[in-house]
Amino acid sequence: MAVKDLNVLPEHLREVAVPDGPDFGWPLDLAPSVIQMLIDAGAVVMGVEAWMVDEEGVPASVGWSSYDLGEIKDDWEDAVARSKVEAEEVLTGVMETATEDGVNYVGIDWAFPADIEVVEE
Numbered sequence: 001m002a003v004k005d006l007n008v009l010p011e012h013l014r015e016v017a018v019p020d021g022p023d024f025g026w027p028l029d030l031a032p033s034v035i036q037m038l039i040d041a042g043a044v045v046m047g048v049e050a051w052m053v054d055e056e057g058v059p060a061s062v063g064w065s066s067y068d069l070g071e072i073k074d075d076w077e078d079a080v081a082r083s084k085v086e087a088e089e090v091l092t093g094v095m096e097t098a099t100e101d102g103v104n105y106v107g108i109d110w111a112f113p114a115d116i117e118v119v120e121e
Helices: 011-015 028-040 076-101 113-120
Strands: 018-020 023-027 044-053 059-064 105-111
Touching (some): 011 028, 018 044, 023 044, 028 044, 028 076, 028 105, 044 076, 076 105
Antiparallel strands (some): 018 023, 023 105, 044 105
């Protein structure tokens, strides 16, 4: 799995990203901005995870989304638009239960066309 390129995000979002292997998470209040920035950059948001990050900065996944975007390579722009809808719906659910679930970060997975080609080879 390739390392995500955070350079598609502005510096203030790169600085607060918490890594977990090849994945990254952001504080709850910044997650909507991260999703929008990724969509604006032309990425397909592949998934959204609810995370608990402890005082030492160690993340643990509390729950994750899994949605089927179909054949994303055939119509990339449509896949980007559909992924935005799916990601925002999942994020809304995460936000609604964040306090009771102890969620303080959101992990976000994304891909660009080159990422998909590498995975399929």
